[in-house]
Amino acid sequence: xxxxxxxxxxxxxxxxxxxxxxxxxxxxxxxxxxxxxxxxxxxxxxxxxxxxxxxxxxxxxxxxxxxxxxxxxxxxxxxxxxxxxxxxxxxxxxxxxxxxxxxxxxxxxxxxxxxxxxxxxxxxxxxxxxxxxxxxxxxxxxxxxxxxxxxxxx
Amino acid sequence: xxxxxxxxxxxxxxxxxxxxxxxxxxxxxxxxxxxxxxxxxxxxxxxxxxxxxxxxxxxxxxxxxxxxxxxxxxxxxxxxxxxxxxxxxxxxxxxxxxxxxxxxxxxxxxxxxxxxxxxxxxxxxxxxxxxxxxxxxxxxxxxxxxxxxxxxxxxxxxxxxxxxxxxxxxxxxxxxxxxxxxxxxxxxxxxxxxxxxxxxxxxxxxxxxxxxxxxxxxxxxxxxxxxxxxxxxxxxxxxxxxxxxxxxxxxxxxxxxxxxxxxxxxxxxxxxxxxxxxxxxxxxxxxxxxxxxxxxxxxxxxxxxxxxxxxxxxxxxxxxxxxxxxxxxxxxxxxxxxxxxxxxxxxxxxxxxxxxxxxxxxxxxxxxxxxxxxxxxxxxxxxxxxxxxxxxxxxxxxxxxxxxxxxxxxxxxxxxxxxxxxxxxxxxxxxxxxxxxxxxxxxxxxxxxxxxxxxxxxxxxxxxxxxxxxxxxxxxxxxxxxxxxxxxxxxxxxxxxxxxxxxxxxxxxxxxxxxxxxxxxxxxxxxxxxxxxxxxxxxxxxxxxxxxxxxxxxxxxxxxxxxxxxxxxxxxxxxxxxxxxxxxxxxxxxxxxxxxxxxxxxxxxxxxxxxxxxxxxxxxxxxxxxxxxxxxxxxxxxxxxxxxxxxxxxxxxxxxxxxxxxxxxxxxxxxxxxxxxxxxxxxxxxxxxxxxxxxxxxxxxxxxxxxxxxxxxxxxxxxxxxxxxxxxxxxxxxxxxxxxxxxxxxxxxxxxxxxxxxxxxxxxxxxxxxxxxxxxxxxxxxxxxxxxxxxxxxx
Numbered sequence: 051x052x053x054x055x056x057x058x059x060x061x062x063x064x065x066x067x068x069x070x071x072x073x074x075x076x077x078x079x080x081x082x083x084x085x086x087x088x089x090x091x092x093x094x095x096x097x098x099x100x101x102x103x104x105x106x107x108x109x110x111x112x113x114x115x116x117x118x119x120x121x122x123x124x125x126x127x128x129x130x131x132x133x134x135x136x137x138x139x140x141x142x143x144x145x146x147x148x149x150x151x152x153x154x155x156x157x158x159x160x161x162x163x164x165x166x167x168x169x170x171x172x173x174x175x176x177x178x179x180x181x182x183x184x185x186x187x188x189x190x191x192x193x194x195x196x197x198x199x200x201x202x203x204x
Numbered sequence: 205x206x207x208x209x210x211x212x213x214x215x216x217x218x219x220x221x222x223x224x225x226x227x228x229x230x231x232x233x234x235x236x237x238x239x240x241x242x243x244x245x246x247x248x249x250x251x252x253x254x255x256x257x258x259x260x261x262x263x264x265x266x267x268x269x270x271x272x273x274x275x276x277x278x279x280x281x282x283x284x285x286x287x288x289x290x291x292x293x294x295x296x297x298x299x300x301x302x303x304x305x306x307x308x309x310x311x312x313x314x315x316x317x318x319x320x321x322x323x324x325x326x327x328x329x330x331x332x333x334x335x336x337x338x339x340x341x342x343x344x345x346x347x348x349x350x351x352x353x354x355x356x357x358x359x360x361x362x363x364x365x366x367x368x369x370x371x372x373x374x375x376x377x378x379x380x381x382x383x384x385x386x387x388x389x390x391x392x393x394x395x396x397x398x399x400x401x402x403x404x405x406x407x408x409x410x411x412x413x414x415x416x417x418x419x420x421x422x423x424x425x426x427x428x429x430x431x432x433x434x435x436x437x438x439x440x441x442x443x444x445x446x447x448x449x450x451x452x453x454x455x456x457x458x459x460x461x462x463x464x465x466x467x468x469x470x471x472x473x474x475x476x477x478x479x480x481x482x483x484x485x486x487x488x489x490x491x492x493x494x495x496x497x498x499x500x501x502x503x504x505x506x507x508x509x510x511x512x513x514x515x516x517x518x519x520x521x522x523x524x525x526x527x528x529x530x531x532x533x534x535x536x537x538x539x540x541x542x543x544x545x546x547x548x549x550x551x552x553x554x555x556x557x558x559x560x561x562x563x564x565x566x567x568x569x570x571x572x573x574x575x576x577x578x579x580x581x582x583x584x585x586x587x588x589x590x591x592x593x594x595x596x597x598x599x600x601x602x603x604x605x606x607x608x609x610x611x612x613x614x615x616x617x618x619x620x621x622x623x624x625x626x627x628x629x630x631x632x633x634x635x636x637x638x639x640x641x642x643x644x645x646x647x648x649x650x651x652x653x654x655x656x657x658x659x660x661x662x663x664x665x666x667x668x669x670x671x672x673x674x675x676x677x678x679x680x681x682x683x684x685x686x687x688x689x690x691x692x693x694x695x696x697x698x699x700x701x702x703x704x705x706x707x708x709x710x711x712x713x714x715x716x717x718x719x720x721x722x723x724x725x726x727x728x729x730x731x732x733x734x735x736x737x738x739x740x741x742x743x744x745x746x747x748x749x750x751x752x753x754x755x756x757x758x759x760x761x762x763x764x765x766x767x768x769x770x771x772x773x774x775x776x777x778x779x780x781x782x783x784x785x786x787x788x789x790x791x792x793x794x795x796x797x798x799x800x801x802x803x804x805x806x807x808x809x810x811x812x813x814x815x816x817x818x819x820x821x822x823x824x825x826x827x828x829x830x831x832x833x834x835x836x837x838x839x840x841x842x843x844x845x846x847x848x849x850x851x852x853x854x855x856x857x858x859x860x861x862x863x864x865x866x867x868x869x870x871x872x873x874x875x876x877x878x879x880x881x882x883x884x885x886x887x888x889x890x891x892x893x894x895x896x897x898x899x900x901x902x903x904x905x906x907x908x909x910x911x912x913x914x915x916x917x918x919x920x921x922x923x924x925x926x927x928x929x930x931x932x933x934x935x936x937x938x939x940x941x942x943x944x945x946x947x948x949x950x951x952x953x954x955x956x957x958x959x960x961x962x963x964x965x966x967x968x969x970x971x972x973x974x975x976x977x978x979x980x981x982x983x984x985x986x987x988x989x990x991x992x993x994x995x996x997x998x999x
Binding site: 075076083084128145151182183187190 | 289291455730893896924930938
């Protein structure tokens with residue numbers, strides 16, 4: 051199958067039952083998205099499919115042919131961070147960092163839908179992404195900060 | 205590996221200082237005429253228990269950083285050193301380790317709580333696509349995990365591993381598990397303490413009626429009967445605390461690879477050296493032949509303190525197949541077989557005089573440990589938190605057919621604090637005193653349990669700062685924000701936790717020819733910020749710029765020994781060693797710089813990468829190092845002994861505001877103010893993150909989290925993240941943190957104490973006390989689900 055991941059085409063030899071998450075992690079070595087529950091309960095595997103958030107653990111890779119897949123590795127680099135990545139660093143919106151890629155992609159999708167969400171909208175929009183270290187208060191602040199920055203320089 | 209009867213952890217805790225053969229005596233006091241000893245003993249509190257450890261006395265003592273110390277980098281809100289790796293997805297966790305030719309293992313787990321394997325046939329699994337090997341008990345040497353043989357054919361809890369399949373892909377390994385032909389002979393089980401202590405209960409473990417060998421563990425001071433006779437008011441309550449699961453997002457897992465006789469294991473662990481010694485012992489290897497690596501880890505919270513089942517299985521399968529093997533738990537395995545905070549029931553009696561002085565404290569607690577674990581005492585905090593001449597606690601630890609207990613963020617104290625702090629509020633209501641006033645009246649300056657002074661105790665400052673920030677005195681005005689249905693309430697609870705750390709801990713600071721510095725220490729960063737704060741300490745002590753310092757952790761081959769990251773010990777144990785190593789390097793650097801600056805080495809000072817002499821001349825560290833060429837400066841630091849005759853602890857108080865819907869029983873926590881004394885705060889931003897994280901886990905303990913068992917079938921019913929509820933962002937209240945922040949320079953020369961565990965201790969009782977305040981009805985069972993609130997309201 052042919053997948054477009056972070057704007058790069060990849061020809062992947064994977065069985066039809068392969069999940070998008072297993073293809074990303076095990077075949078394309080993009081390990082930012084994490085396998086935590088495998089059942090769409092935690093959001094750690096969140097990626098964007100044509101800009102919409104998707105649980106990569108519940109998505110078949112074969113169903114993504116023809117779509118744009120975006121992972122954490124595709125939204126910014128260490129030299130040129132996405133405003134959300136910058137805000138997560140500045141607000142210390144991470145501890146162990148295991149859920150962070152999923153949190154950032156969920157936030158990216160939220161801001162695409164709703165560029166200036168209030169706190170209640172952020173809490174609603176981010177409630178599908180679990181964090182066991184308890185970084186939630188700072189995640190809310192980071193999303194607010196990034197939204198403000200992105201609104202200023204779209 | 206670990207011995208039985210709950211002693212497994214005790215053994216691990218002495219790793220690195222354990223002696224074989226004749227034990228030299230480090231305890232006897234040296235005579236005044238003796239030369240100074242390089243090795244002696246000191247007392248260290250580990251997870252609530254005091255131990256004697258051998259310590260290397262440091263070659264020199266850095267001047268303690270007291271409150272007057274002029275520090276520029278320590279105390280700064282520096283960005284997390286590894287944040288960039290984490291926001292870009294580049295951080296490599298154990299689950300992300302990919303080695304050439306690596307195979308993937310999947311574990312078959314028993315679906316019965318007790319019984320034995322009747323038949324087991326691995327051949328059908330071996331015939332499945334991609335499968336390379338499959339093993340059961342008969343295929344491996346005797347290795348003990350949780351006190352019993354790995355892959356034992358005797359099943360002692362649901363979820364126990366019985367066989368493992370390894371295949372080219374994780375999917376193939378999982379599919380092959382279904383092909384294993386296995387049957388069990390179930391036997392009667394006991395999954396609760398009540399079942400295990402009932403007449404005719406099946407023998408879960410041991411020789412003492414399913415109790416641990418020394419149960420009940422009793423501790424006493426004074427005479428409680430006399431204290432109760434002197435009391436004007438007595439309250440008696442029963443509190444029920446659930447079994448809760450760590451639920452780290454990264455599951456337990458390991459990757460193993462052999463190069464000849466050399467084993468490398470990547471493991472998600474809080475203790476690389478403990479893991480190394482566990483593996484060496486279990487696999488009969490020399491320590492030098494085992495390397496354990498842990499770079500990033502996705503949470504531990506106490507459950508990852510030695511070699512996991514996964515590490516042993518990965519190592520065994522890698523040796524059999526000649527290929528690297530990754531063995532990562534799936535979520536159900538993680539939620540059933542990797543540890544928990546044990547369920548406990550406490551009967552608490554408090555007696556006090558009319559003016560609110562405690563005369564007696566008694567707590568009797570029964571704890572359902574599971575099939576293994578250690579005796580983390582819920583009783584201990586009853587001896588520590590308040591002034592009271594008469595205290596008696598009895599902890600009865602019970603073996604049950606459930607997954608083993610393991611340390612979980614302030615083990616014992618979290619369970620104990622719920623009973624004690626809720627009972628204190630019940631007492632306050634009986635006495636007609638305010639809850640905070642009752643706590644102040646029973647404040648104790650000294651450690652009454654051990655009859656000695658604390659190195660520092662600023663709990664009264666915590667009460668004052670927290671109450672001011674919270675608006676405690678004006679809370680009745682805010683009560684009116686509620687109505688007949690949505691009731692407002694306010695609560696407070698306090699905490700103590702032995703967070704003094706101690707030896708052994710080692711660090712090396714290497715200066716490179718370009719002036720950058722590598723800090724090497726065998727600690728771990730669990731997400732706590734260890735890398736960041738150690739870099740701050742090293743930069744401060746060296747006089748370097750923070751961005752010139754890199755901290756290397758988590759690799760037994762690259763770093764000197766440091767103990768597990770547990771017991772809120774990392775900062776107070778490792779930061780002093782790092783500081784000393786940096787000062788040792790700085791002294792050598794000054795000797796090299798002295799000639800360049802035409803000054804005495806002892807007269808130089810360094811800050812932000814520049815060395816200054818009294819004559820006004822300045823040279824950059826990088827320039828000195830460049831002049832030295834390939835000559836290397838290596839500073840060495842060790843953690844010295846703890847101060848004799850003192851106890852070291854962190855303190856804190858939390859204030860909660862809640863809203864309870866009396867129709868639905870739903871509790872919303874609106875606000876928590878936390879005020880903590882953990883000595884000097886090395887990085888306020890990271891410290892606030894720690895406090896918020898502890899409070900949010902405490903919120904889960906208060907409101908949502910509970911491992912649910914079917915007692916008849918003996919099976920866990922909610923081993924998924926959907927059914928085992930941890931807090932989500934929408935559950936989180938406004939959290940405000942205050943630090944007393946004064947240096948505790950007597951505790952260690954950095955003045956910092958531990959903070960990882962303290963914030964979770966008072967959260968649940970503060971919330972429960974607020975709920976009782978809102979409803980006029982006490983909540984005595986956790987979690988406080990809507991159903992339980994409604995039941996309490998309908999009496």
